[in-house]
Amino acid sequence: MVSAGTLISATGLQLPGVIDELFSYTGPLGAVFSDEAITFYLWAPTAQSVHALIYGDAAREDPLEIVQLKETNGVWTACGPRSWEGCYYVYEVYVYHPSTLRIERCLANDPYARGLSADGNRTLLVNIDSDACKPEGWESLADEKPDVVSFSDISIYELHIRDFSVNDYTVDPDFRGGYLAFTSEIPVGHDECSVKHNVT
Numbered sequence: 533m534v535s536a537g538t539l540i541s542a543t544g545l546q547l548p549g550v551i552d553e554l555f556s557y558t559g560p561l562g563a564v565f566s567d568e569a570i571t572f573y574l575w576a577p578t579a580q581s582v583h584a585l586i587y588g589d590a591a592r593e594d595p596l597e598i599v600q601l602k603e604t605n606g607v608w609t610a611c612g613p614r615s616w617e618g619c620y621y622v623y624e625v626y627v628y629h630p631s632t633l634r635i636e637r638c639l640a641n642d643p644y645a646r647g648l649s650a651d652g653n654r655t656l657l658v659n660i661d662s663d664a665c666k667p668e669g670w671e672s673l674a675d676e677k678p679d680v681v682s683f684s685d686i687s688i689y690e691l692h693i694r695d696f697s698v699n700d701y702t703v704d705p706d707f708r709g710g711y712l713a714f715t716s717e718i719p720v721g722h723d724e725c726s727v728k729h730n731v732t
Contacts, residue, residue: 551577555606562644563621565659569611572599574642576625577606580635583624584610590620590649590656598624617662620654 555577564571572584582603585595596619601608622639629636641648647656658665680686697703697713707713 551606557605557607559607562642562646563655563657565614565617565661568614570614570616570657572601572608572610572612572642573644574601574608574623575606576608576627578627579603579608580626580628582608582626584612584621585624585639586612586616587620587622587654590651590654616657617659619657620649621657622654 555575557575559573560571561573561575564573574582576582582601584599584601586597586599588596597612599610599612601610622641625638625640626635627638628634629638641652642655645655646660647658648654649656693711693713694709697707697716698709700708700713703713703716707716
C-alpha cells in the first residue's frame with residue numbers, strides 16, 4: 533500500500549500440504565477402461581463442478597454428450613459406454629480463480645491423458661492395452677531384451693519426433709520430421725553424438 537491507502541500489489545498463500553492431507557488419493561486417475569465401461573477419474577479437490585464434454589472427433593465443435601462427474605473426497609468420477617473409445621473429450625471445470633476472485637469456467641485436457649488430438653486441444657479416449665495400440669511383435673518384445681544388471685547399463689534418449697530429423701539433410705526429404713526418419717541410417721549429427729556418449 534502507498535500512503536494514500538491504494539493497493540499496489542498483493543500476494544496469496546497456497547497451502548498444498550493442507551489439500552494433500554485432506555484429499556489424499558491413491559486410486560486410478562484418467563480414463564480407465566473395463567470390459568463394459570470407461571470410467572473417468574479426475575483429482576480436482578478445489579473444483580466446484582466438473583463435466584466431461586465428449587466429441588466424436590478432434591475438430592467437431594458441438595459435443596456428442598456432456599457428462600456430469602460426481603465428487604467424492606476431491607476425486608470426480610463418471611462412467612460411460614465402451615463405444616466412446618476413439619472419441620475425444622475435455623473437462624469443463626468450474627473453479628475459484630485467485631486472480632479474478634471469482635468462480636471461472638475452464639476447459640482443460642485430462643492431466644492424466646494417454647493420448648491427445650494432433651493439435652493437443654482434446655484428450656483421446658484410447659485404451660493403450662488394446663491390440664490396436666500394440667505394434668506387431670509387442671507381446672514378445674520383453675523376451676528379446678537382455679537382462680539389465682544395473683540401471684547404469686541403460687541409455688535412454690528422449691527427443692521430439694520432429695526435432696530429431698527436420699533439419700538433417702542426410703535423411704530422405706520425405707522422411708524428415710516424421711516417424712519414418714527413424715527407419716533411415718542414423719543421421720550424421722546423431723551418429724557423432726552417439727559416439728561421443730558411447731551409444732551405438
